Amino acid sequence: MTETGMVESLIYAKPGSLMPIGTHYCPGCTHGIAHRLIAEVLDEMGVGEDTIGVAPVGCSVFAYNYFKIDFAEAAHGRAPAMATGLKRLNPGKLVFTYQGDGDLASIGAAEILHVAARGENITVVFINNAIYGMTGGQMAPTTLPGQRTTSSPTGRDVETTGFPMKMCEVLSQMDGSAYIVRRSLHDVANIRRAKKALQTAFAAQQQGLGFTMVELLSSCPTNWGMKADEALHWIESHMIPTFPLGDYKVHPSLGEARGGERS
């Protein structure tokens, strides 16, 4: 009891699976939300101490500094291969990679296809913000047609640079995939759906159902040249039409656990 007779109760705190430190991410970036969702899910499942993460090359290259769990830092695009080695030698542990769009869909395209084809029991958290963040805003494999970046200064011309890679659509075709869904981090309702999807993916991995991936449409206000709220709106107005949210593959035995949507 304090002198005023008031009792303070903590109703919101950092998840135990996150380090009690700040991040290097830009203001308005959704990496922090994605990190928190993963940490909350690990805490709620009580598996943080039985989980190994693999960080990518990209803005989230330092993810291992922010999670209070065992972590490896992979070469650019190779996180699925490194995670394969970790999982095969730690079959009872949860293993996840955290990868951006350049890492996963460009330089790591072969590794992500084959980890899915093998039905490797890992979970991939795929952060798609349609741009290379760490190197300062170049065209990504998921950059939208017409989108301006520092390496497509007049807008992505599909005649010369091709089309955005739709990885959920591709990976859902793999027989080894158990759970492939796309969610968005642009508002609270969608953030809650994203968390549910992460829970389902990790649960599917625990059950040994196969390869699982949760793609999260994310913002990059710095490199998109927008304010934080404008960037969130841009996800909704521009990214979702190209990258429709929904469940692209759900293993039959996940049935009730899903709670997904197809918009």
Next chain:
Amino acid sequence: MLEGNVAFAEAAVRAGCEAYFGYPITPQTEALEHMSRRMPELGRVFLQAESEVAAINMVYGAASAGARVMSSSSSPGVSLMMEGLSYIAGSEVPVVLVDVMRGGPGLGNIAPSQGDYNQIVKGGGHGDYRPIVLAPATVQELIDMTYEAFDLAEKYRCITIVLADGNLGQMMEPAELPPMRPVRRVEDRPAWALTGARGRAPNVISSIYIDPVEEEVFNHKLMAKQAEIEANEIRFRELQLEDAELAVIAFGTAGRIAQSAVKSAREAGVRVGLLRPISLFPYPYQRIRELANRVRGILVVEMNGGQMLDDVRLGVEGRVPIRFFGRMGGMVPMPDEVHDEIMALHASLPQLASAQEARR
């Protein structure tokens, strides 16, 4: 009778190798095939990766889990592994690799070569690092060095590469396999390994030091480790160097061929001996320096354009003339060719030729 590729794969199994990741490439594929049968049979991990790029990163992951792990490949495949090897060196996880070298550059061919010397011995990937490199000349040495490579890799937390060639990989000769060691138990994995942070602080395996000051400190650590390796792990074999006026220096298969030539040149009255470096890193510079102080000339024989030759020069420091004989592109030197080179070196040194005349 054991074929080299099968022999080193089985030696790895017996060394307690818990996981093998690889990709088919001639002339080492028999190793991958052997592992595909043996490892599952023993309840261990075998996985044919989608590429050598993926294979070495699977090795990286498995090594980060604290398990004994290896891959094997041949020259073009090893080139693809260089990125991963640099990361592995930068993370100090122990890894064993066998490179069964073939003719190059490019796709080249599948015949024996020693053309990967520079890439393997000098590091190969980006940044300052050196793997321990062992060069066998017989199937028995290929077995013994692969077996020991795991201990060396773990002792120094470094990469150990057994540098063989297509000749050794494909050759069948009598050899003995070492005893079977058990696989390390999960609870005995090293304290730094990624096994889930149950009851301890989290571990991180990473090659990032974003602050150049810290990166330099780490580089100094690697340099100190290399110095320790150079102080402890130099290996070489010698033949008839006691009274030699000429020395042949050759490694691996070239060293084995040179051995025949040294014997025939001895029979022709030339006092010649052989130095066969076994450890290519650390390199026996000091032994070559000692030799250069007492022989009159040196012949370097390689199955490449003269890659180890640079290291011999570093040891000789201009003290005596060096002659080079190399076959390239998958061509293997014949003993009589090397014999002729020894005789030519001998003839080019007038004081030796006249001395031999006087002895007659």
